[in-house]
Amino acid sequence: MNKDSKIYIAGHKGMVGSAVWRALLGLGYTNLIGRSSKELDLRNQEAVTQFYREEKPEVVVDAAARVGGILANKRDQYGFLMDNMRIQNNLIQGAQEHNVTKFIFLGSSCIYPKMAPQPLKEEYLLTGPLEPTNEGYAIAKISGVKLCQALREQHGKYFVSLMPTNLYGPNDNFDLESSHVLPAMLRKFHEAKENGNVPVTLWGSGTPLREFMHVDDMAQAVVFALENELPGYLYNVGTGVDLTIKDLALLIQKTVGHTGDIIWDSNKPNGTPRKLMDVTQLKKLGWEASIGFEVGIKETYNWFIQKQC
Template sequence: MLDKKSKIYIAGHRGMVGSAVKRKLEQEGYENLLYRTSSELDLCNQQAVKQFFEEEHPDVVVDAAARVGGILANDEYPWQFLYENLEIQNNIIAASHQQDISKLIFLGSSCIYPKHTAQPMSEDALLTGELEPTNQWYAIAKIAGVKMVEALRRQYNRNYVSLMPTNLYGPHDNFDLETSHVLPAMIRKFHEAKEEGNRPVPLWGTGTPMREFLHVDDVADAVFFTLKNQMEHDLYNVGTGRDITIKDLALLIQDIIGHEGNINWDTSKPDGTPRKLMDVSRMNEAGWTYNIELEDGIRSTYEWYLEYEDEIKEVEIEP
């Protein structure tokens, strides 16, 4: 079982999810945390990952490392989203198994489920239909990771678990308008439009799709819960079980930021999946539920964005 002395490797510790997991573990008094930057350890390099695990031999692994992005980034870089994510997770999961790591948590996304499936989406919906084309490359990679975890549990009785969060947001999110997801993109768009005299804000699609959002500190709490407990299943959805239309989300963010201009919906752009609501009953029955309500989470995320806005923009203009 997990204790304060356990050596815990967090892959992707500088990303939104990984940094939240790191914060959570530190808050709970876990000090024996292990992590490497991408310049120190290339997770796409099988030999380097293997050597790292042989030398450090962590007790527990949290795989939060991935190449991520929104509809535009997935559509423009299909090879990178498929190949790099397969490489990263294959190397981490295989090394964990080879080094007899006691517990591993693999983090994925709700996009693993079919585009047209019963709502809310249960874990049993996996591989029952076609994926959403705009993010199928990332989804296929993550499905492979889920199946690797399932295979290792089934064949070797490994205590490995896959957690599939719904749409995440929070500190250390990606606010680059070329590659970000919808919620952080809206925060930046409305903020910059407000700063420029409340000019109109252009948004993609019709605003009718429904989405569920979870603060990243809640998914970190779910990871901590999973580390501490013996989980019956190999796959768990992690979310709120509540969704909101993209239009209502835009109006909520607009109100929080104080933007007083118009919203211009570009209906020539894709909406993506009509609805993505997670069935979180399996995780709830295990004993975990979310804590942070959407409005509160957006307010705190906007405050974080304002504090780090200059640093965010500096990173974007680096060659």
């Protein structure tokens, strides 16, 4: 891939897309293109086809998706399934029809079965039932993985799917109705501190185990997949290390400086008991995450505070 290769980053204003954009710019790539959702509705097949026809990107990174936490997914399974299938189907079909040479499809660790053995290996895909609370999103992403696999095997296309663990960092979604657990905690603890260190109520028991990776590490994994010819169609991307939700809460509470109580609402769902990615395959090829968790949390909190001002 040349430094002037035309690279389209779908979802370039989101957390992952913007991180990929920063990473490529930092490495000297000069021909990046992006469209906001207002400029290009990726759910509209005709609009996406016209975009491909006019812009002719050589490389596509699909970081566009409708995402949300447990509450948002549970409330609108149909919307998450339909919107994400439309987005990825249009992008993948357009890439195939307009001779895109490299396509990176980004998904999520939720594609794996709820009770799959830990850590999660790529081979566990489609070996058991999914977590019910985000089944719609997961099924959409699984279909995207399989589309990319089929194009790779049937037509020799360099279509690679990267499945990240839970991501966090700049440009994350901190809305309490639709955000994931880490940014939601950051905001809850910050607001509680600002209100006199009142107690913070969190969902579940705090016992589930989760893995988190800074979004800039994810961006570097995308760059690695673009600059190297990876032999497989599906790769996990993570740190290979997890912690309990309770320990996450304590770390965020310490980072924010909140001194009040933490109340666990056990009437709320925990979600999957554990989600740890087996990152052996990508590590064997020469890539691994490098940003320490405590450092990443501090940087993300500082970014959040700056945006609040």
